[in-house]
Amino acid sequence: MDPNPRSSRLLVIDVLATYPTPARAHDAFVGITADVVAPYPGETNIASLGSKSLGDEDEAAYYLFTDRSGVPLDNYIETFRLGLTVVHVITVDIAPSGSSINAVSYAATILRRMQGR
Numbered sequence: 001m002d003p004n005p006r007s008s009r010l011l012v013i014d015v016l017a018t019y020p021t022p023a024r025a026h027d028a029f030v031g032i033t034a035d036v037v038a039p040y041p042g043e044t045n046i047a048s049l050g051s052k053s054l055g056d057e058d059e060a061a062y063y064l065f066t067d068r069s070g071v072p073l074d075n076y077i078e079t080f081r082l083g084l085t086v087v088h089v090i091t092v093d094i095a096p097s098g099s100s101i102n103a104v105s106y107a108a109t110i111l112r113r114m115q116g117r
Helices: 024-035 100-114
Strands: 009-020 043-050 057-066 072-082 087-092
Touching: 009 057, 009 100, 024 057, 024 072, 024 087, 072 100, 087 100
Parallel strands: none
Antiparallel strands: 009 087, 043 057, 057 072, 072 087
16 A cells, blocks of 8 residues: 555555476466457556566566446556566555556566666
8 A cells, every 4th residue: 555645556466476397487478468458347448558678588568447336447567577576566546646657666676676776
């Protein structure tokens, strides 16, 4: 949760998973990015936003989710792979205030830390 009471950001999720081989990490990356753009109930306007040049491979995406109360939520996702590790970052904001910049920025911070910078 964003501690700023005036922020429209509701949630930031980051998941890091390490795999035993580069091939398995790549397969996981492909599976995650395919799952992100597969429609689920309540999701609309699903769009791939392409690569943001993070790690060995990456993909950004967006979808609008309307919760049970009818509140529209912007969901921006950045998924990247660096070596054996796949990182998946999601930001959720009250629509229309979200931006892919936030998810990509969080992911870039994680990448720099993974690289020891």
